[in-house]
Amino acid sequence: MTADVLVSSLADGRAPRRAPALARTLVRQAPGVFFLVFLAIIVIGPMLSVVLWAFAETWWYPALVPNTWGLKYWGETLARADIRSALPLSIGLAAAVTALSAAICLPAAYAFARLRFPFRQPLLLSFLATNAFPRFGLYVSIAVVFFKLDLVGTLQGVALIQLVNTLLLMIWIPTSAFQGVDRALEEAALDVGASRLRVFIQITLPMVLPALSAALLLTFVSTFYEAQGALIIGIPRVVTMPVLMYSIINSQVIVQYGAVISLILWLPSFVLLGLVQRFVRGGTMAAGFGV
């Protein structure tokens, strides 16, 4: 009966007059629910498939789930010497690049947000440049320079090239976050007796922390996954996880290797997301992006 009312009212374009509350809610929420399901399918679907593959020993075509489950490929993957050295290298590299990027970019972002200096706007826009053009060409030309500087194949070289990638995110997000802190709030703290340093630590920083943790998280994760720069500058001596994954997938077409490595690659992001969630209460992470 409710369906009839709904259909008839939808057909003549009027709101259902006596439809029960549940039906009305459903109609109102339908686009949202539909979108959510759609999102779940395209986001969670592939992830689920990867997870299943990682624990599948055999999985033949018509079967909906793997035929035999097992940890065989985990054992094989983790036993590989190259992975054992690449994983800590990648984590360490990503952490170092993130820390370095924070050390450079956060003071810069504070300056962009708080100071008026010549060419401020063009400078701020210039960070877009590294992301506005195809990176591969950029990397190749940088590689030429690095080669002369003996940086090719070194950890420092890879760290430098990955640092370039992080600049945009680590400057833009914190700049907008610092700009979002009303100066009057800082003045009020100064007024009750806090020194400038204390104002920054106890007033400004806590207010931008959600945005800063978002920026740090994104920087770490994108650096951890970064493959192009590491590939061009790092090989043959510096082999990070994503670079290794390329070569493993290229040499042996075994889906399970890829799946297991993918899961290993996801691990740091999940752990970090869990950590960051403590600072980031509902919606403030989005606020960090200026949403």
Add this chain to the structure above:
Amino acid sequence: MSTLELIGLTKRFSGRPVVNDVSLSVADGEFVCILGPSGCGKSTTLRMIGGFEEATQGDVRIDGASVLDLPPNRRPTAMVFQKYTLWPHMRVAENIAFGLGLRGLPRTEIEREVKQSLALVGLSGYDRRYPAQLSGGEQQRVALARALVLKPKLLLLDEPFSNLDALLRVRLREELHAIQRRIQITAVFVTHDQEEALSLADRIAVMNAGRLEQLDTPDQIYARPRTLFVADFIGQMNLLPATLEDGRLRLGRHVLPAPERLPGNMPLTVAVRPEDLAVVAPNRETDPGTLWQARIDQAIDLGHYRKILAFAPGLFVDAQAAGTVRLKIYAPKHFNAREGDPLWLRPDRYLVYPGGMAPIEIRQPLVAADHSASAIVM
């Protein structure tokens, strides 16, 4: 002993003076309002006292000692800002305790002080809330508590209520008044709202274009505005151009008694408050030249009285002014005024401003004034 002294205080932004040679002193326990239109430099003056702007010239002294070299965190002042400035990540109690904590007070004492100051602003029991859970009025009360808890020598308030709606603004103003009288704190309050200034202040400093126009009690500011700007800015005022002629003031076709010792050859302005314009019945025995004839253009009902706007072309030589300048008159509520009705007015009290000099007040000998409606309607 004056708590605050400003001596020739000047602020220039890229050469342009925003605050120009302002000198004033505020006595211990006194409440001074700096009043002026937006952009007159009143906020900049306050921010220089608080240390948020550097003075270009002049001095700010608190208890006799210059504080110009001290940053805001070391000045004995506390500010309540126009914007809501509670720190959103701290609870109400933490907001108030922040300054006390910096002074290294013991925990129990901080708690006691926080409780006391919350009680003072009528917000006992709000200590666990976050600023986002408070209304605008409550936030400004907490901001006041946060400033008062530090027992500053000087409380600075920068239009603290101007973001609130009208009713709340009046209520908070009254509360602030009561608190200030109770704790006898010296305060400087910046506002563009003359009603606020007139009702709060012991003395009002009227500023215009960076200059201090007048510093006086609310009474005096209203009764004897020292400059034409103040005359025009405070309350309602009829400003009429006049010339000196045979020892009398001439306004268009009309004449008025002139003060003695008036310097000649100077543009004069006669200023009459609406309440000093008596509406009278014409009497053939009185000099017809002394009564002003006017025609009602608009009668506005303002509750307990009526404001009447009327043209009085006889007062002006300039034809354009005669057709555009309207006299402001107050009439009792029962006064029967219709658009186009004629009116006769007698200025009982007026101020004469010679050029840029202080005004001279003149009271006309009171003739039996008749304000009854029947006498006026012809």
